[in-house]
Amino acid sequence: MGDCDVSLHDLQVVAAAHDASTADAIDGITPRWVAEPASVEEASALLALAHRHALGVAPRGGGSKLSLGNPPTRLDLILSTRRLDRIREHAAGDLVAVLEAGVPLARAQEGFCEAGQWLAIDPPEDGATIGGIIAANASGPHRPRYGSMRDLLIGLTYILPDGTVAHSGGKVVKNVAGYDLGKLFTGSLGTLGLIAQATVRLHPLPAVRRAIIVDLADAGRLGEAVQLILHSTLVPGVCDADLTEGARLTLLFEGVEPGVAAQVEEAVRLLAPLGNAEPADVPAVSQPHVEHHPDDLTIKLCVPVAALALLASYLVSLTQDQKLPWRIHGQAASGIFYLEGRVETEQAPAIIAEVRRQAASLGGWATLQRALPEVKRASGDVWGDGGDALPLMRRVKERFDPGNIMNLGRYVGGL
Amino acid sequence: MSDRDRLIQRMLAALGPDGVISAREQLRTYECDGLTSYRVIPSLVVLPRDATEVQATVRICHEEGISFVARGSGTGLSGGALPVEDGVLVVLARMRRILEVDIPNQRVTVEPGVINLWVTQEVAPQGYYYAPDPSSQLVCSIGGNVAENSGGAHCLKYGFTTNHVIGLEVVLPNGELVHLGGKALDAPGYDLVGAFVGSEGTLGIATKITLRIVRQPETVRTLLAAFGSMAEAGGAVSAIIGAGIIPAAVEMMDALSREAAEAAVHAGYPEGAGGLLIVELDGPAAEVEHQFEAVERFCRENGCTEIRIAADDAERVLMWKGRKAAFAAMGRVSPDYYVQDGVIPRTALPRVLQRIADLSAQRGLRVANVFHAGDGNLHPLVLYDDAVDGEAERAEELAGEILLACLEQGGSITGEHGVGFDKKKYMADMFSATDLAVMQLLRCAWDPEHRCNPGKVFPTPRLCGEVPGPYRQHPLERAGLAERM
Numbered sequence: 001m002g003d004c005d006v007s008l009h010d011l012q013v014v015a016a017a018h019d020a021s022t023a024d025a026i027d028g029i030t031p032r033w034v035a036e037p038a039s040v041e042e043a044s045a046l047l048a049l050a051h052r053h054a055l056g057v058a059p060r061g062g063g064s065k066l067s068l069g070n071p072p073t074r075l076d077l078i079l080s081t082r083r084l085d086r087i088r089e090h091a092a093g094d095l096v097a098v099l100e101a102g103v104p105l106a107r108a109q110e111g112f113c114e115a116g117q118w119l120a121i122d123p124p125e126d127g128a129t130i131g132g133i134i135a136a137n138a139s140g141p142h143r144p145r146y147g148s149m150r151d152l153l154i155g156l157t158y159i160l161p162d163g164t165v166a167h168s169g170g171k172v173v174k175n176v177a178g179y180d181l182g183k184l185f186t187g188s189l190g191t192l193g194l195i196a197q198a199t200v201r202l203h204p205l206p207a208v209r210r211a212i213i214v215d216l217a218d219a220g221r222l223g224e225a226v227q228l229i230l231h232s233t234l235v236p237g238v239c240d241a242d243l244t245e246g247a248r249l250t251l252l253f254e255g256v257e258p259g260v261a262a263q264v265e266e267a268v269r270l271l272a273p274l275g276n277a278e279p280a281d282v283p284a285v286s287q288p289h290v291e292h293h294p295d296d297l298t299i300k301l302c303v304p305v306a307a308l309a310l311l312a313s314y315l316v317s318l319t320q321d322q323k324l325p326w327r328i329h330g331q332a333a334s335g336i337f338y339l340e341g342r343v344e345t346e347q348a349p350a351i352i353a354e355v356r357r358q359a360a361s362l363g364g365w366a367t368l369q370r371a372l373p374e375v376k377r378a379s380g381d382v383w384g385d386g387g388d389a390l391p392l393m394r395r396v397k398e399r400f401d402p403g404n405i406m407n408l409g410r411y412v413g414g415l
Numbered sequence: 416m417s418d419r420d421r422l423i424q425r426m427l428a429a430l431g432p433d434g435v436i437s438a439r440e441q442l443r444t445y446e447c448d449g450l451t452s453y454r455v456i457p458s459l460v461v462l463p464r465d466a467t468e469v470q471a472t473v474r475i476c477h478e479e480g481i482s483f484v485a486r487g488s489g490t491g492l493s494g495g496a497l498p499v500e501d502g503v504l505v506v507l508a509r510m511r512r513i514l515e516v517d518i519p520n521q522r523v524t525v526e527p528g529v530i531n532l533w534v535t536q537e538v539a540p541q542g543y544y545y546a547p548d549p550s551s552q553l554v555c556s557i558g559g560n561v562a563e564n565s566g567g568a569h570c571l572k573y574g575f576t577t578n579h580v581i582g583l584e585v586v587l588p589n590g591e592l593v594h595l596g597g598k599a600l601d602a603p604g605y606d607l608v609g610a611f612v613g614s615e616g617t618l619g620i621a622t623k624i625t626l627r628i629v630r631q632p633e634t635v636r637t638l639l640a641a642f643g644s645m646a647e648a649g650g651a652v653s654a655i656i657g658a659g660i661i662p663a664a665v666e667m668m669d670a671l672s673r674e675a676a677e678a679a680v681h682a683g684y685p686e687g688a689g690g691l692l693i694v695e696l697d698g699p700a701a702e703v704e705h706q707f708e709a710v711e712r713f714c715r716e717n718g719c720t721e722i723r724i725a726a727d728d729a730e731r732v733l734m735w736k737g738r739k740a741a742f743a744a745m746g747r748v749s750p751d752y753y754v755q756d757g758v759i760p761r762t763a764l765p766r767v768l769q770r771i772a773d774l775s776a777q778r779g780l781r782v783a784n785v786f787h788a789g790d791g792n793l794h795p796l797v798l799y800d801d802a803v804d805g806e807a808e809r810a811e812e813l814a815g816e817i818l819l820a821c822l823e824q825g826g827s828i829t830g831e832h833g834v835g836f837d838k839k840k841y842m843a844d845m846f847s848a849t850d851l852a853v854m855q856l857l858r859c860a861w862d863p864e865h866r867c868n869p870g871k872v873f874p875t876p877r878l879c880g881e882v883p884g885p886y887r888q889h890p891l892e893r894a895g896l897a898e899r900m
Contacts, residue, residue, distance in 0.1 A: 093657070093762040094791075116659060137601060148601075150609055151578050166853040167846065172758045174790045174830040176564045176613050177838075177845055178872070179854045180577065183609025187601070204659030227519060231542070233633035235699060259702025304598040306519035335599055364599035383603040389593040393604050395860040412604040 006053045006076075011035050014049060015042040016083070024078055026058060027071035027373040031078050034060075038083040040157065040165060040196045047194060048163025050077055056408050057161070059190040061102055061129030065136045067298075067370035069189055070382050073409030079194060081131050087111060088197065095202040096154070096171055101131025101195045117202040120146035131195040137187030141238040141252070144333035146203065153182040155199030158192075161401045165196070173201050184396070191411045192400040206237070206254035210264050211280040214271050216247040219316040221274050223309025225249050226332050228270055230305065234263050239333035243316055249332065250280060292340070297348065297371040299339040299355055301330075303364030308332060314358055315339065322351060335364065348375040356384055383412035419458060422479055422503075426461055429471040436460040445504050448489040448496040449551075450837055452807075457484070457498035462506045465526075466584060466592065466622035469505065473620065474590030476503055482866045485620045487527060487556030492754060493835025495562060495615050495871060502869075505620060507558050513537055514623065522581060522598050524625045527558025531565075534626060543628040546573040549831065550739045561621050564613030566831035568664040568738070571789035572697075573629065575831070577612040582625035585611060585618075588867040598625065610857060615833050616868040618861040632697035635663070636707045637725040639734050640714040641688035645669055645784070647718040648690030649764050652788045654713035655694070656761065660706050663697040665789035666738050671748065672783040672796065673737070679744035682737035685721045692719075692788070693738055695731075741785045742796065749781070749798035753810045757821035758830040761791040770820045771795055778813045780806070792830035793821070819844060834872045842874050852877055 011017035017035040024034055037043035050057050056074035060066065061081050081102030088098040092115040099108055105119070105128050112118050123138035132138070139148040146152070155169035158181070168181035185195055216225060222241055229239060229251070238252035249271070253263040268277040292298075303311050315337065319326045326341030343351060352368055352375075359366040368375075368382040376382055386393060390413045397415045398404075416424075426435045436442060437459055446454040458481075463469045476483045482502035489496055498504045510526035513533065517523065518541050523534055531552040534545035548567035549555055555565070560576045561583070573579075582596035596608040611618055642648040648667055655662065668676065668691040677684050684691060694710050696703045714722055725731035737744075745752040759767050768784065775782040775797075783796040795817050799810035818828050818841055828834070828841045842851060851873055859879035861867070869876060 091760065091762070093653070094760040095656070096760070137606075147574075147578065150606055151574060160853065164849060164853060166850045168850065168854065170827050170845070171825045172760055172791055172827050172830075174566060174570065174575070174758050174787070174792045175827040176566075176575075176831060176833055177827050177829050177842065178834070178851070179857050180564070180609055180613050181854060181857065183577070183606045184857065186609070187606055192605075204661065207659070230521065231518075231630065233630060233699060255699075255702050256705045258705045259699050262701035263699055300601075302599040302601050304517075304520045304522070306517070336601070363597065365603060367603060386604050387594060387602070389595050389604065389607055392587065392591075392593055392607065392860065396605060396607075396610075396857065399856040399860045 006055065008033055010049065011046065014045045020078060026066050026075060027376065029072050029075045031058070031075045033076070034078040034080055036080045036083045040084070040159065043079065043084065043194055043196055044159050044163045044165050046079060047159055047161055050405055051162040051403050054403060055405060057405050058407050059131070059135065059194050061132030062104060062125070062127035064125035064128045065132055065138065068136055069407065069410030070414065071373050071376055071409070072407065081129060084196065090115065092117060096173070096199060097202055098171070098197060098199045099130045100197050101129060103130050104128065105130060105133060112202055113205060116205050118205050119152065119200055120203045121149060121152060130198050134186050134195055134198060135188060135190050141240050141331060143331045143336065144239055145235070145237050148186070150183050150186040152200050153186060153198055154201050156182040156185060156195065157197035158185060159194040159196050161193055161403055161406050169199065171199050189407055189411050191397060191407045191415055193406065208257045208260045209237070209252060209254040209282045210260050211250060211252045211282050212264060212267060212277045213280040214249040214251070214275045214277045216249060216275040219243050219247045219312040220309060222247050222249065222312040222332065225271055225274050226305060226308050229267070230333060232266070232270060234267055234270070236333070239331065241312070241330060241332035243312055243328040244326070247312065252282065292370070293342060295342050295372060296340055297343060297375060298369040299352065299366055300369045301337045301339065301355065301359050301364060301366045303335045303359060303362045305333065305335040307362035307364065308335065311337065311362055318355070322347070345372065345375055349378045352379045381413060386412045418479070422459060422475070422481060425475045425479070426459065426472065429475060430461055430463060430468055434462050434464070434468065436462070445486065445489070445498060445506065448486065448491045448494060450492055450494040450497070450835070453494050453497050453836055455498045455500050457504040458501050460504045460506060462509050464509050466586065469586050469620055469622050470590055470592055472503070472505055473586050473588065476866060477589050482869050484868045485558070485562070485616045487559035488530070488554050490551045490555045491559055491563060491833065491835065492756070493829070493833040493837040495833050495835035495868070497836045499869060507556065507620070510622070517598070518543065520598055521628050522625055523628055524623055525557050527556060527561070527621050527624060529557045531555050531557060531560055534628070538628050542631050544631055545579065545626060546629050547576045547579055550742070557624055557626070558621055561612050561624055562614070562616040563831065563833040566792070568666055568787060571665065571787065572661050572663045577609060579627045580608055580612050580624060581627050583608050583611060583621050584623035585621050587619045588862040588864065596625070615835060615872050617858060617871055619867060634700040634703045635695065635697040635731065636703050637693065637695045637731045637734055638711065638714070639684070639723045640692040640694070640719040641685035641721040642690040642692065642717070642719050645690040645768055646765055648692050649788070651692060651714045651717040651719065653762070654717060655710055656789065658709055658713070660696070660709060662694050662710070662789060664693065664695040665787070666693040667691065667784070667786055667788040668738060668741065669784040671781060672741050672785045675744040675748045675783065676737035676741050678747040680736050680740045682733050684737055688720065693734055738785070742794070745783060745796050745798065750800045750802065751798070751807070753797040753799065753814045755793070755795045755797070755814045755817055756829045756832040757793050757795070757818050757826060759791045759793065759821050759824045759826035761789070763824040763826070764788070764791065767793070767820055767824055771817055774813060774816050774820070778809055780810055780813055782813070790830070791826065815841065836871055839872065839874045842872070851875070
């Protein structure tokens, strides 16, 4: 348990803070307080205080991905970045921007769009902040073309759990000075410290975007279709698949008009033996919006792309055999799939274990990204197997967070 | 038996007689890498043939308390493979097998000694290539590329080594073997692949590297444009980037570097040009044609005096020949040169070029400018004559001032060559003491005993506190050169 000597008042001396409610719970664990620092200095002082009193801390941005990770083993303080929400700089001429961690992606994109640019990341969660997207390594449909935040982050200001403020990277895209701690922090789920500010590289907004949908005869054709696209000279911005009903491939081409028109034509021709292509609405493609029921679980599967044919068939037969009303969709060209839907709590652990085995046999892995706490607890480590690098990861964690206060128990191997 | 004799015996037992070099005259061969101004003869050189031998080597070093430095082709420009005097140099050049080519997954797995260009040559027949293309790609190794996070002319569009390494097998400094990443994306846990790439050989030795290969584009179009001045050439680049075009490469050369390149390789560059641009676009044909027309227009609108468009692959190669040979070509116009690797925000280019010109005049030394105009990575080549007393020192000082000018503009001290030994002294100008101390926490997790390529990257090594086992004073502590955290 954290120190009993700390009171709300102690926190409020440092930054805005209030008592937490059950609405602030993570996996059913309600913290004691929520603090909302308005500056890096306040955030630093808060963490220093938390460190001194061994409080369990969980950073929170838009709260859109709190379901990630194992249930916390201790949670005293939510460190909210809601007020760390300034867009510090947008150097349009250099295609670079500096954002505080609490800036909602949607707001940042509005500003970038006005200059004919965008941050090439499109995770589906509403209200996601830049800090949370980095910490969770969230990505969306444009993943195959632009990579994830690890490929878009060029500089970082972060605060260690003991309050130390430090920087890595810089403001230029090309930079190999020092260790790339931006990559270390990407996907670290706040376990190494708080991401306070991020410098990101931007891309020009394409002039034209056009989407097509191809309905394939069956899920088994998906692998073939993706291989055709990958080995062609087409460069789709999006190559998504949806296996919920049938097997649908969505392609988005973007750029200058003649280039887009030619690629759409070529894609239709290329895939014709496998299915007919129809034009699709672009907004629906590039901003998928999925409603989550509180009981839903989400499993993220990552496999090498050549395993898509086997994976697709397996997933469809799984949902049919087990009568699971699940959505199956993802970035096919990246080998990333999401299974989402409801399942009886008693059935869940066995199904999750089976999906994990299947992913492993295909050379990939499966992570339980969202589930009821009781399902998580019954399913082992939600992240799956940390591999033989887990002891090394533990040593990294111990160096950055020797007091072990950040997101206790939530990360892989219970780090 | 001395410590060294015991070390030699153990290495011989592990690697066999042709895996160990101990005779001083032969050790000399390895005393420096591509940065020839610093030379250190290692105590021993070993040449492992596979991961097991690398592990054995590192384990022996760990048990004997000896430092080690890994070396690929020895072409690095920052002294990253500069040996440690009492240490072992682990040369990976014998580990040169391409282990797996997996076209359906667009992955190639190689040993660290594989030469960069071999990867492309291996997959070219199937229509693929390996995108990071440092100018030394004919000779530099993938292992070295991983250590430095090497770039190249095409990294503006395609990214750097770190964007193309998907998985690693690494021997840690304590001899443990770990597997990081894999063929699929988003492996659970910390992105240790991302932490390792660019760590300049200070965290361990990579023994297998899984790379991402890229489909050859449908079309490649290259043009060469001559301008009266660098300012005009820079204007054209701004117009291109401002129009939302991301070329595959945009390279700029000034008059001096053009002269040298011309003298060396006779690429036929337009005479008298104050600034030369090479712009390359690649991608789907219709897109490239459309954008190429715009690029041509921007060049003309910004005062270009001559445009040449490569009609075929042979002409394209010739256009690039001069640029790729630029450093080596400096030998035609100067006995010696010192190459720098600073980065600036692209929009600061005119200011910094002016500053370099001013500094050059002040110091009385010529500076040739060759750079990746698209991403602001400058390679100022400070020309000097070592035979003239004090000129080498002045050249180094001028190179340092140029780096500081880059930092003033919010840039970096190194875009692709790495910090190594050469630029340690500037790290404190770019990062605070806290920043550097925190970075070294990462190092402590991988190499708590500070034996893996010590003396590189960080100006003040910080030793790592709790290290299991009996306390042994580190030679750096003894020499008063390090503090224990």
